[in-house]
Amino acid sequence: MRMSSYFLPTLKETPSEAQIVSHRLMLRAGMIRQTSAGIYAWLPLGWKVLQKVSQIVREEQDRAGAQELLMPTIQSADLWKQSGRYEAYGKEMLRITDRHDREMLFGPTNEEMITDIFKTFVKSYKDLPRNLYHIQWKFRDEVRPRFGVMRGREFLMKDNYSFDLDAEGARLSYRKMFLAYLRTFARMGIKAIPMRADTGPIGGDLSHEFIILADTGESQVFCDKAWLDMDVLADNPDANGDLKDFFAKYTGIYAATEEMHDAEKAPADLVTARGIEVGHIFYFGTKYSAPMGAVVTGPDGQPVTVEMGSYGIGVSRVVAALIEASHDDAGIIWPDQVAPFKVALINLKADDEACRSTCDGLYARLQEAGVDVIYDDRNERPGAKFADMDLIGIPWQLTIGPRGLKAGTVELKRRATGEKLELPLEEALAKVTA
């Protein structure tokens, strides 16, 4: 992408409404634009990151055997009356009526709808288990939206729902998602720690919140220091096995939110930190399948009410949480896996023939190599270019200027460490395409 034609409205000054660093940086980096309280438009750069995050979520869901579909944002109130939640959900649910005065709502979650779809088509135990997910916009009419997309009213969420014949199967489905979630966040370059959670009004007896540690987190959390060295990608348990040992290992290490924290059970090596909830998984049995009649015929010919679980990742919130966990005074520091672009190609002197032709050539070669590159070909001053690239957090900055060209080198800077190397062009190219 050439920066001269990219819609990237970066700001030098911080808009006054932004209180937390991720909100400030998302506004300054031209990622989002607020359109109403708690409602945001995602501009090209923000949308690109949101899609990268979504894609990792998607790949790990697929790997865990879940299947993607897409349910609508607008739902009929009838389904919610069946489950009893139409009244119970309260004012957080945005209720609307259509031209025929039919009661509708903008979905805050999809348990009712997925259960309805499931029960329509699945009639036999032979078709179990099933795990279905979608990545769709949700709306919860928060009393007081704040912190940008961290606590917005409209947000992008991955939610999925598992259906099993019995509790044993449901617990296996739960463990599979537990692994998928650990892998998902690990692949994004962040550490999300599962913490035993209160199941709350949704019911059920097994639930974990996935919490990212960040100084600016919204709640206090406690965990064993051992968590900091856990590496689920290195552990790589067999996703097709029963996952019992893996689950025991990872739930055996102390981690608790403030509500669940018990000082007496806490280990000596306790880390106290702030945390941001980015995912939440539940096993809730027949809470929805019973009232809504999600019943299959069992092996003995008798009806069985299916056992369900639901699993959510706040995809848009993850984007903000990543920034909370990874930034400095100059701006965002994207982990490589979710960065909107891998390489920033900076032409320091746009009207210099040698610089321009070298950059154009490099740009073409990077594109051919399949590297996601943003090319600053603008006729701006060097300082502005460096500042913009630091702000939007591109992992590698490849700087071409007249001084270096004369010496036969280019500058390669790593955003995360600030480390700068003067390298021959081919060497730098090899490094960023590796």
Next chain:
RNA sequence: CGGAGUGUAGCUCAGCCUGGUAGAGCGCUGCUUUCGGGAGGCAGAGGCCGGAGGUUCGAAUCCUCUCACUCCGACCA
């Protein structure tokens, strides 16, 4: 939902108390001088002062209503 605020240029804000031709910095456009971490100069564009009523010869400014947004708290499957 309680409490406190704010709406003036794209952004950050001044002007309001004490009514009298709409302001600054940054950004934007052109020229110029520059050019390795958001330089300088000159010239310019850009506003129904959130909206509606009222008071007044005259309202960004005073009064009433209204809408939007922000912050603190409570809330947050």
